Every structure is written in C-alpha cells, then in structure tokens.
C-alpha cells in the first residue's frame with residue numbers, strides 16, 4: 671500500500687532561535703529516518719509571541735500529532751505551545767551560556783498543574799524525537815514496528831560494545 675505524503679504522521683519542531691538548531695539536528699534526523707513528516711521552524715515565545723500562539727492554535731487543524739519545542743534561557747516556548755493546544759508537547763531545554771541549561775530545564779519542566787510539557791534532558795533532541803515517535807506509535811503500527819527494531823538494534827550495539835570491552839580487558 672502506498673501512503674500519500676499528506677497522510678504521513680506529522681511532527682512540528684519549533685525552536686526559539688536558529689542558535690538552537692545544532693542541538694536539534696540529531697532528533698530531526700531520527701524523525702526523518704522513521705519516515706514521519708517533519709516541519710521545522712524558528713518561532714520565539716518572547717520575540718514573536720503572536721506567531722507562536724498562531725502556530726499552536728492551528729497545530730491540530732494543520733494535522734500535527736506532536737509538537738517538539740526547544741528553547742534556552744528563560745525557555746517559555748514549550749509552555750506557551752502547551753497552553754494553546756491539546757496536542758502533546760515535548761520540551762527540549764537548550765544548553766545556555768550562563769547556567770549550562772539548568773535555567774532552560776527548570777523553565778520548561780516546572781509547568782503549573784493542568785498544562786503538562788513532557789520535558790527531556792538538556793539538548794536531548796534524540797530522546798524528544800523517540801518520545802514523539804512512541805506517541806505516534808500508539809496508533810501507528812508501522813512506526814511502532816520500527817521502534818521495536820530500533821530497540822533491538824540498540825541492544826545489539828550494546829552487546830558488541832561489551833564484547834569489544836571484554837577483549838580489551840584480557
């Protein structure tokens with residue numbers, strides 16, 4: 671069966687600044703490898719609040735399944751997204767220059783009751799992507815099967831790592 675491009679699950683990756691992009695590339699690559707559609711955009715909660723709000727308000731009608739929102743410093747983008755949509759929002763705290771990303775982490779993770787943001791580790795775009803895929807995989811068997819294979823490959827790699835380490839230790 672051929673799946674039309676407009677039927678593929680769609681993930682949004684929004685970031686507060688283009689300076690966040692290098693930290694997000696790994697995650698974007700994973701999403702692409704799994705064959706979901708990815709839309710990437712700079713959209714700041716502070717510098718372009720109207721754009722951020724419009725994006726979040728229209729995310730359901732624009733057929734997104736999950737929003738991944740990355741920001742650094744006083745990182746409000748994920749929270750703003752979550753306040754304006756019923757879609758799951760995954761926040762990525764970006765490592766900032768003064769507090770190594772702890773400021774971003776706390777800004778994203780400490781959401782008030784009623785407005786959850788699933789927060790991953792600092793700069794952990796790979797985990798954000800995998801979590802988004804796991805959410806999609808609940809109702810998409812193709813993605814769920816690919817995730818099963820991903821875990822098998824990961825386990826096989828760890829086995830190889832261990833074998834190599836054991837060789838070095840003898």
Ligand code: RP5
Pocket residue numbers: 685686687688689690714740741742743764
């Ligand atoms: C945040 O401020 C961005 O997400 C970025 O992590 C940080 C710094 O932005 P730039 O000054 O590099 O544009 O809004």
